[in-house]
Every structure is written in C-alpha cells, then in structure tokens.
C-alpha cells in the first residue's frame with residue numbers, strides 16, 4: 001500500500017499533488033489556441049438546447065454550481081443545478097430541448113443514475129461528465145465527456161473536483177462558441193487561461209505555500225465551527241471548502257455566498273469563529289473586502305484567500321493564504337486547492353484518518 005501512495009502518507013495527499021497532471025489530462029487535445037475552438041468530441045447539437053439542468057451529488061454538485069455560473073455567463077443558456085436525490089422525485093420539467101448534464105466521479109452513484117433515467121423518461125438529451133471509464137452512467141447517457149483525472153481512492157474528492165470544474169469550463173466555452181454568444185477573441189483569452197491551470201495549481205503546491213496553510217490549520221484546529229464565504233464563481237468554492245472540512249476533520253462548517261452573511265450567519269460571529277473568505281481577484285472583490293471588515297468588526301477571525309501581491313484584500317485578515325493569480329473564470333480550480341490543504345492539515349493534525357473518514361463511502365450505490 002505504501003508503494004501505491006507513491007511516497008505520500010495518504011491517498012488524499014497524493015491525489016492533491018496529482019492535480020497538475022490530472023488537469024493536463026483533462027484539458028489535453030481539447031483546446032485549440034489557433035482557432036479559439038474547443039473540441040470535446042460531443043455529438044449532441046449545441047444549438048438545440050433551450051435550457052440545461054445539471055444533476056449531481058456531493059462534491060460533484062458543487063462542480064455543477066461552478067458550471068451553472070460559467071455556462072450562463074459564456075453561453076447565455078438558463079441553467080439550473082439540482083441534487084440528484086431531489087431531481088429524481090420531482091417530476092422534472094424537461095423536453096427534447098433540455099440538456100441534462102450528470103456530473104459524477106464514479107459514474108455509479110445511484111441517485112445520479114436514477115436521475116438520468118428519469119430525465120430520459122421525460123425526453124431530455126443527456127450528457128455525463130464522468131471520471132470512471134465504463135461505469136454504469138457512461139452506458140445510460142447519450143454522450144460522455146470524460147474528465148481523465150485517473151483513479152481517485154481517497155474518499156474526499158480532490159483531483160476529480162478540479163478536473164470536473166475544468167470540464168465545466170470547457171463545456172461553457174464549447175457552448176458559447178457554438179451558440180455565438182462568445183466571440184473568438186474572448187474565447188481565445190479564456191482558452192489561454194484554462195491552459196495555465198496545471199501550472200497555476202503546481203505553483204499552489206509550492207512548499208512554502210503549503211507550510212503556511214499547515215501553520216494556519218494548526219492555529220485553528222480546536223475551533224468548534226468554521227464559516228466559509230465566497231462570491232460569484234467562487235461561491236461554490238466556499239461550499240466545497242466547508243464540505244471538505246466537515247468530511248475529514250469532523251469540524252462543523254457552513255458556507256454562504258458572502259452577500260448572504262448579513263441575513264443570518266453574521267449572528268454566529270465571535271472571537272471563536274474562524275471565517276475563511278475567498279477574496280481573490282474579481283469584479284466583486286471590493287464587496288468581499290467589506291465582508292471581511294464586517295467579520296472583523298464582530299471579532300471573528302478571518303483567514304483570507306488572496307491573489308498574490310494583493311495587499312488591500314490581505315490588510316484586514318488575521319491570516320492570509322496567497323494563491324497564484326488566475327483569470328476569474330478559471331480561479332475556482334486554483335482557489336480550492338488551498339482549501340483542500342487547509343482541511344487536510346486540520347484533519348491530520350487532529351489525528352483523523354483522512355482516507356477513510358467515518359460514515360462516508362467513496363461511492364454511494366444504494367439509496
């Protein structure tokens with residue numbers, strides 16, 4: 001088993017470090033710089049969709065939420081995202097003009113599988129964004145976009161998530177270009193940004209960055225609760241950060257879109273509450289910095305995830321995690337790596353078994 005972990009203490013850490021190569025595999029051969037086109041080998045007709053529904057469970061659901069943002073921005077098609085266990089029982093409103101995208105690492109999650117069957121019964125076109133080759137879902141959907149992240153053993157998903165988000169970005173680019181809502185110049189700009197992802201994630205894993213995150217994890221590991229905040233395309237990053245922390249450290253964590261803080265969670269803030277704020281470069285950054293000040297004014301402890309060199313966003317935080325600068329539309333892939341590491345070190349410093357967290361299964365094949 002030690003050999004299978006390739007010198008890492010755990011599968012989870014190995015898989016965190018595999019992300020640059022996993023992302024290279026996800027993107028490889030699919031982005032054409034010269035033409036700004038994305039080649040996904042999908043036979044469905046991109047101009048036939050009037051709406052899109054994304055269905056998934058757990059971490060894959062959060063990748064779906066990033067997908068919603070990206071597809072709506074770049075392809076201007078209405079998108080809804082639903083947890084598969086709800087969708088399958090809601091008698092979904094679909095037609096042959098609806099594309100249902102199922103996101104799943106294993107391709108075996110029963111709720112997602114049944115949700116696909118339900119969508120097909122109502123006449124939707126279906127696409128799977130899947131990691132596991134030959135899995136049950138790949139046989140049920142009309143078409144598959146493989147994420148090529150390689151086998152994921154750790155129960156808490158890491159490299160599959162960043163690969164899923166990258167796949168959603170490519171889908172958004174494909175739809176946007178094909179539907180004429182994304183011009184060639186903007187398409188090429190995003191394509192270049194996507195190409196940078198393996199390198200940016202590699203940079204996120206530099207030893208001094210990781211050591212800083214481990215120090216912060218140690219400082220707050222006795223916290224009873226954690227709050228995560230993010231906005232826009234990084235609101236799901238906050239959700240995924242909170243899920244990761246819950247799954248492997250068993251610390252209670254909640255996540256909110258930062259603008260919602262004033263409508264409830266602000267009541268929880270005191271000197272014992274660490275608040276992780278995703279505050280990287282964004283057209284909404286000023287508003288996020290105001291949220292940081294609001295937390296500070298109530299004695300909360302702010303751990304800010306900030307773009308390299310951004311002193312302004314870092315100024316009011318108790319602790320800062322600097323991450324490589326990335327185009328906002330691709331930044332969820334880069335930013336989440338810091339939160340994976342924060343959860344990882346919190347859990348291991350508390351002596352948890354991160355590869356086999358209690359009560360969880362890698363793939364849930366019974367309801």
Ligand code: G6P
Pocket residue numbers: 057058059060103104105106107108109112155156157360361362363364
């Ligand atoms: C389980 C795992 C999660 C995963 C979810 C969906 O709950 O513990 O990590 O996100 O299933 O799995 P899937 O294979 O469909 O992506």
